[in-house]
Amino acid sequence: MLTAKQHELLVFINQRLDQSGISPSFEEMKEALDLKSKSGVHRLIGALEERGFIRRLANRARALEVMKMPESANARGDNVTRPAPVKKAKPQIQIQIPVAANDVLEIPFHGKIAAGVPIEALEGQNSLSVPMALLGAGEHYALEVSGDSMMEAGILDGDYALIRKADTARDGEIVVALIRGEEATLKYLGREGQQIRLDPANGSYQPQYYAPHEVQVQGKLAGLLRRYH
CATH class of the missing domain: 1.10.10.10 (Winged helix-like DNA-binding domain superfamily/Winged helix DNA-binding domain)
Incomplete structure (x- = not known):
């Protein structure tokens, strides 16, 4: 319908x-x-x-x-x-x-997300203008990256992560993971035995392990925006 x-x-x-x-x-x-x-x-x-x-x-x-x-x-x-x-x-x-240079979409901007130790997930009312060419099918939102734990994947502090909404993901995909319903982080998703493993892309950080019920996938990385100062 x-x-x-x-x-x-x-x-x-x-x-x-x-x-x-x-x-x-x-x-x-x-x-x-x-x-x-x-x-x-x-x-x-x-x-x-x-x-x-x-x-x-x-x-x-x-x-x-x-x-x-x-x-x-x-x-x-x-x-x-x-x-x-x-x-x-x-x-x-x-x-x-x-696609014209000014052919953009406004997608919801939900504040910062950690690429390091998880921080509180923020829900904002702002929006971010994004070139349509960066987005595919599905519903998207944006988060500002805080931290350096994903730097070896090319995701840097201050980048804007463009996230396609999803509640499932395969091992090896970069996801927004909501931990215990309170904190969010951007990590590679993995599974090890009966646990969910969230892997950083920085040798200075260790993987994080959680019980399956403690982790909820809220989206998958679809693209990045970066400002140069």
């Missing part, structure tokens, strides 16, 4: 593809749906992609393909839509268009 906004965006994208063969920009989608920021568009696109209504074409900026269209709202007038049977659409000509 789709929400009204998801349905509205899907129809808009499909109409633009029919008219020009080119996906609308995030700015055009934001204006068409009367949204306050592009982050809302990003979330809608992610939801449509997860439900199989659209897909992003690999290695093509701003290239979307509509896979199926929903039926109209049901007879009761509910504010939802249901998928119609899949029909083979005519191939759309997709033109690669470079």
Whole structure:
């Protein structure tokens, strides 16, 4: 099922593809749906992609393909839509268009996270502008790195870690781990016997061991932003 906004965006994208063969920009989608920021568009696109209504074409900026269209709202007038049977659409000509330098998204910024000894996880109301090219599918947020325990992985104190929300991860992936519901840290995830191991990327630090119930994965590293002073 789709929400009204998801349905509205899907129809808009499909109409633009029919008219020009080119996906609308995030700015055009934001204006068409009367949204306050592009982050809302990003979330809608992610939801449509997860439900199989659209897909992003690999290695093509701003290239979307509509896979199926929903039926109209049901007879009761509910504010939802249901998928119609899949029909083979005519191939759309997709033109690669470079992402403009100012084509950015605003994602939630949740304060600092430790790349060292865990510190208190902060939840803020601020946002961070991020180039769309750094983000893939899914919902993202940003954290400021504090500490040097991940420096050998190229993650330095003061960097902004771009995190894709996830509650599971494979061994060897860099994750945001919430420890005992109170502290967060950025580490490689590992499993050793019956324990969760959080590995640093700095020989000066030792791995941290926890019982499985003490560690909750809250996201996986998707990218980094760095400021040079």
